[in-house]
Amino acid sequence: MDKKIDKKKVRAMGDCKKIEKLISLYHFGELSATEQKLVEIHIESCKRCAADLKEGQDALNFMNQKSVPQMSDQFWGEYDIGLTEKINKRKAASSQGFLSGFNTLKTTLLNLFVLPDYKYTRRFSYVCIVLLSAALFLYTDQNRVPDSYENSVAGPVYEIPDREIVGRPDGIKNQVIAETGPGLIEIMPIPMLEVQTVQDSRLNKNLLSLEESLLLQEMILLSELGEEMNLALNDSDILKRLEMIDSLKSI
Amino acid sequence: MGKSQDDILVYRFKQGDEKAFNALVNLYKHKAFAIAFHFANNVEDAQELSQEAFMKVYNSIDRFRQDSGFYTWFYRILINLCLDFNKKKRVKSIPFSQFFKKNSNNMNFEEGIEDNKKTEQPLGRLISKEKNREIDAAIALLPGNQRVVFILRNYEGMPIKEIAACMDCKEGTVKSHLHRAVRKLRESISR
Numbered sequence: 001m002d003k004k005i006d007k008k009k010v011r012a013m014g015d016c017k018k019i020e021k022l023i024s025l026y027h028f029g030e031l032s033a034t035e036q037k038l039v040e041i042h043i044e045s046c047k048r049c050a051a052d053l054k055e056g057q058d059a060l061n062f063m064n065q066k067s068v069p070q071m072s073d074q075f076w077g078e079y080d081i082g083l084t085e086k087i088n089k090r091k092a093a094s095s096q097g098f099l100s101g102f103n104t105l106k107t108t109l110l111n112l113f114v115l116p117d118y119k120y121t122r123r124f125s126y127v128c129i130v131l132l133s134a135a136l137f138l139y140t141d142q143n144r145v146p147d148s149y150e151n152s153v154a155g156p157v158y159e160i161p162d163r164e165i166v167g168r169p170d171g172i173k174n175q176v177i178a179e180t181g182p183g184l185i186e187i188m189p190i191p192m193l194e195v196q197t198v199q200d201s202r203l204n205k206n207l208l209s210l211e212e213s214l215l216l217q218e219m220i221l222l223s224e225l226g227e228e229m230n231l232a233l234n235d236s237d238i239l240k241r242l243e244m245i246d247s248l249k250s251i
Numbered sequence: 252m253g254k255s256q257d258d259i260l261v262y263r264f265k266q267g268d269e270k271a272f273n274a275l276v277n278l279y280k281h282k283a284f285a286i287a288f289h290f291a292n293n294v295e296d297a298q299e300l301s302q303e304a305f306m307k308v309y310n311s312i313d314r315f316r317q318d319s320g321f322y323t324w325f326y327r328i329l330i331n332l333c334l335d336f337n338k339k340k341r342v343k344s345i346p347f348s349q350f351f352k353k354n355s356n357n358m359n360f361e362e363g364i365e366d367n368k369k370t371e372q373p374l375g376r377l378i379s380k381e382k383n384r385e386i387d388a389a390i391a392l393l394p395g396n397q398r399v400v401f402i403l404r405n406y407e408g409m410p411i412k413e414i415a416a417c418m419d420c421k422e423g424t425v426k427s428h429l430h431r432a433v434r435k436l437r438e439s440i441s442r
Contacts, residue, residue: 024434059439060436062385062440065386068288087306
């Protein structure tokens, strides 16, 4: 029995460095049962480690004299209110941050127009933006090229004998119009005419479709200008156009 | 029970329930204040730090993935704020022995360490004030990680495992910090 205890003691004494590390955790009860017993056995026989343990405990006892003050209910009430106010302030500040950024951008854009500094500058600038947008929309709309008339050109004024051609004036941009009698066809730039309005014109037999008008124009050009025309028409095309002219005459 | 209660409150708060946030504040404000007080050494700063931690929670709850407990995440935020506070405030690290030498003649040598305002009797207040100053000075001597581990383990009784989770390190590292902190404190006090 004594030999066993002696052996244990010798083993425990042999490793002060290990014990030194365990001692700090010993104070806080963070050792396993085995480690705890190891420390206890070691310090029984090792004065140095025993002194270390005591010094550590004294230091902790000293440190534990510091206490956190006990705060009153009033303090905690004010604490909660203060926290809520801070959160609300920060919320408001973050939303303001977005608005202020937007306002900065708006001011920068407005400054680009170099408007005079008078009372209604802001309203004037908004109106300008709206008008510019509308103008841009209208311009692009007008310049929109219907698929079937991509390659068409503006038509000059021609004299068409014995032919009455009437267009549809209402709601048509750049309509085909004509006058009775000797007849003058005034054809506006083709891209501005809309297929839909041309199709509507077929309801009235007296009206020519845009395509028919175009063909007529071509034939007039051919008959008057002859070889000077750059139209690449082959014989079959010319025949088709002559047939069209005949059909028009019979309407 | 505590942890599951936290999970439920966090879930509700994420859904937009402000009352759940208030409940979390009520659950943790005392401990948060206490931890902050150990770092800041005065009531106002402790209040600011703990409130700042709650504000961070409020603003970034959506980023909390709940892969750890709420308290772990919250204390990590709080500790980081406290350590940043200490760095900014630059609490003077005066050797403890010098403190004792100077203390016999001059009571006002610390900078950035303020008085504890909540004591009852004048003499008791003086003694308490002195002790707190000494202790604050000793803690101020510790490096950041050791200070955190010591405060959380010694004053807040937080288990090593939880401290490791808060600091996002291994338990062995925490034990090492604790061991060194105790040794350093022992050396300071024994001079």
